[in-house]
Structures are given as structure tokens and as C-alpha cells.
Amino acid sequence: MPSSFKTKAVLANVIDASTPDKVYAGEEFTITANTDNPASSVSLDIDGVTYDMEGSGKKWQYKKKIPDAGKKKFNVIAKNIGGAAGSPKSGTIDVKLGVPDVVTVSVPDKIYAGEDFVINAQTRSAADKVSIEIGGKSQPMEGAGTDWTFQTKIASAGTSPYKVTAKNTEGAEGLSKQGNIPVEKKAGALINIAIASVSPDKGYAGGTFTFKAATDTPAKGVTLTISGKDYEMTGSGTSWTLSQKIQKTGDLIFSMTAINEDKVEGIAKTGSFAVSQITDRYTYNTDGTITDKVSGEVKKRFVDNGNGTVTDISTNLMWMQSPKRIAVSYEEAEDYCSELTQSGYSGWRLPTAQEWKDIIDKSQEAPALPKGHPFKNIVFSVSFWSKTKHTSMASRVYIANLYNGEIGSSPKNDNLIAWAVRYAETTVQ
Numbered sequence: 001m002p003s004s005f006k007t008k009a010v011l012a013n014v015i016d017a018s019t020p021d022k023v024y025a026g027e028e029f030t031i032t033a034n035t036d037n038p039a040s041s042v043s044l045d046i047d048g049v050t051y052d053m054e055g056s057g058k059k060w061q062y063k064k065k066i067p068d069a070g071k072k073k074f075n076v077i078a079k080n081i082g083g084a085a086g087s088p089k090s091g092t093i094d095v096k097l098g099v100p101d102v103v104t105v106s107v108p109d110k111i112y113a114g115e116d117f118v119i120n121a122q123t124r125s126a127a128d129k130v131s132i133e134i135g136g137k138s139q140p141m142e143g144a145g146t147d148w149t150f151q152t153k154i155a156s157a158g159t160s161p162y163k164v165t166a167k168n169t170e171g172a173e174g175l176s177k178q179g180n181i182p183v184e185k186k187a188g189a190l191i192n193i194a195i196a197s198v199s200p201d202k203g204y205a206g207g208t209f210t211f212k213a214a215t216d217t218p219a220k221g222v223t224l225t226i227s228g229k230d231y232e233m234t235g236s237g238t239s240w241t242l243s244q245k246i247q248k249t250g251d252l253i254f255s256m257t258a259i260n261e262d263k264v265e266g267i268a269k270t271g272s273f274a275v276s277q278i279t280d281r282y283t284y285n286t287d288g289t290i291t292d293k294v295s296g297e298v299k300k301r302f303v304d305n306g307n308g309t310v311t312d313i314s315t316n317l318m319w320m321q322s323p324k325r326i327a328v329s330y331e332e333a334e335d336y337c338s339e340l341t342q343s344g345y346s347g348w349r350l351p352t353a354q355e356w357k358d359i360i361d362k363s364q365e366a367p368a369l370p371k372g373h374p375f376k377n378i379v380f381s382v383s384f385w386s387k388t389k390h391t392s393m394a395s396r397v398y399i400a401n402l403y404n405g406e407i408g409s410s411p412k413n414d415n416l417i418a419w420a421v422r423y424a425e426t427t428v429q
Contacts (some may be wrong), residue, residue, distance in 0.1 A: 098125030
């Protein structure tokens with residue numbers, strides 16, 4: 001019968017445990033250990049605290065940082081696969097007091113004038129005191145070891161230089177760290193449009209519309225936007241206004257936006273108004289005046305140009321102030337008008353039947369013209385030619401009777417009065 005026996009695991013003895021020649025308080029260093037036989041685990045004991053070293057086989061290490069200066073005893077022991085401990089290795093680490101160089105200083109990405117913020121500093125080795133100088137004034141930072149902080153605020157915007165220095169317990173100063181702190185002015189509170197209005201809310205193209213804005217707090221400026229076009233409103237504080245002629249027609253949208261002293265826009269307010277294309281701009285009044293539907297202004301309908309001509313504002317036509325005194329045929333009337341030159345104006349013609357209707361006032365008679373007209377030498381016993389041919393009889397044209405204002409027709413070979421008219425070259429507003 002074969003015999004059996006158990007093999008006892010070989011012990012792993014620590015044959016070497018070493019540290020760097022110089023170890024400084026607060027700085028990381030590495031302890032290395034070697035065993036004579038492969039070990040399953042190796043542990044490091046410093047000041048009564050045990051740490052598991054990293055490695056395998058015969059080579060092991062552990063990275064450590066000791067915050068205080070002084071002599072620190074350590075012990076390294078290895079175990080084999082069976083958990084049996086081999087011979088340990090002891091030693092002493094002489095931790096020197098390092099010179100605390102300042103390695104990093106961090107400030108927030110955004111710092112606003114007048115608001116608290118925190119500056120963080122780290123030293124390479126443990127420091128006893130750390131100070132920061134800002135604007136020529138040095139102040140102590142708070143913390144211990146290698147981590148230090150300082151809470152402060154800077155009153156005004158701009159760039160403030162800083163310098164951070166650290167000392168150990170013996171008063172030795174390490175390398176300092178310098179930099180700049182960019183301080184921004186915090187944007188002011190947003191200013192919003194509280195009320196936005198337009199008057200009138202319905203009008204005609206070419207008319208003036210008045211826009212008003214009220215802001216919730218005093219604004220630096222207010223912008224009015226109409227159909228994508230911006231206008232700067234006038235005013236101050238919370239009250240702003242703008243009067244603007246509008247040519248575009250339709251249901252138009254407007255918006256108003258206020259800015260603060262930093263030119264940051266607040267919440268806008270929108271509104272709408274309707275602009276119509278006017279076909280009959282003027283209202284004819286019984287006293288001979290007209291009312292402008294666009295501006296609301298009441299004005300004289302006729303302008304005596306002082307040169308033998310009269311302009312009718314409502315139709316933008318220029319009339320001879322006096323008609324031809326002698327009755328002539330239709331062809332003679334046309335020739336008279338086309339050859340006429342008055343005060344440098346040419347391009348005269350007979351009025352159309354519609355133009356007669358536009359100037360006739362049937363509430364008047366002998367002549368049937370509006371009250372207050374400046375025309376002279378008007379005869380009403382004979383009718384007046386128009387240039388409009390009769391719709392069904394080619395030999396006849398329409399005529400105007402200025403006694404009663406009726407529109408009739410007459411053969412072209414009749415003898416009637418010619419009254420010349422032309423388009424005014426400039427629209428009278």
C-alpha cells in the first residue's frame with residue numbers, strides 16, 4: 001500500500017524593506033519590500049495602523065504620505081499561501097519637515113463684483129501657514145496640511161492679481177504661486193415691458209401711429225419692432241413712446257423690448273394693429289372742406305396756386321382756374337387743351353366723366369361746385385365737355401351740366417365749354 005505525506009508551505013521572509021533617503025512630511029513616498037520566497041500577502045504597519053502592500057511573488061510596495069515630521073517606526077511582514085508569517089523586517093522612517101511649495105491655486109470660472117467666492121490652494125508638503133495677497137493686502141488662508149482655502153469678495157470689476165505663499169513650522173517659505181482673478185460686473189436685473197399700446201389700433205397706410213411702452217422698472221432703452229424692422233423709442237425711466245408713419249398694410253404685429261444698463265433684454269410684449277389701403281382718402285364736408293382719413297386733419301380742398309391754376313387735394317388734379325370762355329366742338333376742345341401751356345405747365349386735357357362727378361357738388365347749383373371753391377368765370381348756361389366717350393354711341397361723349405351737376409351726353413359736333421385739367425406733379429398732403 002503506497003504511503004502519503006503532506007508538503008509544508010515554505011515561509012516567505014522579508015529580507016529587505018526600504019524607503020527613500022529623504023521623506024518629507026505631506027509628500028507621497030514609496031516603501032518597497034522583497035521576500036526570499038514568493039509571498040501570498042505583505043502588510044506594512046506604521047504607528048499601529050496596518051496597510052496591505054501591493055505586488056506579487058517576491059516584490060511588494062506601498063505608497064504612503066505622512067503628514068507630520070518625526071521618526072516613524074515601521075514593520076513589514078509577509079505571509080505564505082498557508083497564511084503562515086515569515087520573518088519580518090523593521091525600520092525607521094525619518095520624516096523631515098518639507099518646504100511647502102504652493103503647487104496649485106484655483107478660483108471659480110465666474111466671479112462677480114461684490115459677491116463672495118472661495119480660492120483653493122494646495123501645497124506640495126504640509127504647511128503650517130498659508131497666506132494670500134490680493135490688491136496689496138495679505139491675509140491668512142484657512143486649512144491644514146496641504147489643503148487651504150480663502151473666502152473673499154472683490155468690490156469692483158476688473159483683473160486683480162494674487163500671490164499665495166506657504167511656510168512650514170520652522171518658518172521656511174516655499175515657492176509661491178501667482179496669478180490673476182478676473183472679476184466681472186454682474187448683469188443688472190432684467191427690465192420687462194409691462195404695458196404696450198398703439199393708437200389708433202386701426203388706420204390707413206401712410207398714417208401716423210403712436211406706440212407707447214411702460215416698463216416695470218426704469219429702462220436704459222426700449223426698442224419697437226414692426227414686421228422685422230427696429231425703431232428706437234424715445235423716453236426715460238418707465239415711459240417710452242414713438243410716432244411712426246406706416247405704409248405697409250394688413251394685420252401687423254409689433255413687439256417692444258427693454259434693455260437694462262448692461263444692454264441685456266428683458267421680456268418683450270407684443271401687440272397688433274390693422275392698416276388698410278385707403279381708396280377714398282378724404283371725407284367731403286358740407287362747408288367745402290375735406291377731412292383726411294389718414295391724419296384726421298380738416299383742410300381746404302382747393303389750393304389756389306396763384307398762377308391761374310387750382311389744385312384739388314382730394315383728387316390730386318390741377319385745374320385751370322378759369323375755363324375757356326367760348327364754346328367749341330369736341331375736337332376743338334381737345335386741341336385747345338393739348339396745346340395749352342399755363343405757367344410752364346403742359347399736359348393739359350379734358351376731364352373724364354368720373355373726374356366731373358368727383359368735383360361736382362349737387363347740393364350746390366349755378367354752379368354745382370363745392371362751397372369755397374376758388375374757380376373764376378364759371379358759366380353754367382352751357383355744359384362742359386368730358387373726354388369720356390359714350391358707352392353705346394360712338395358719336396357722343398359725356399358732358400357735365402354745372403347748373404345742377406347732372407352728367408349727360410352730347411354729339412361731338414355740338415359747341416360746349418372746354419375746361420382743362422392735368423395731373424398735379426406733386427401730391428399735396
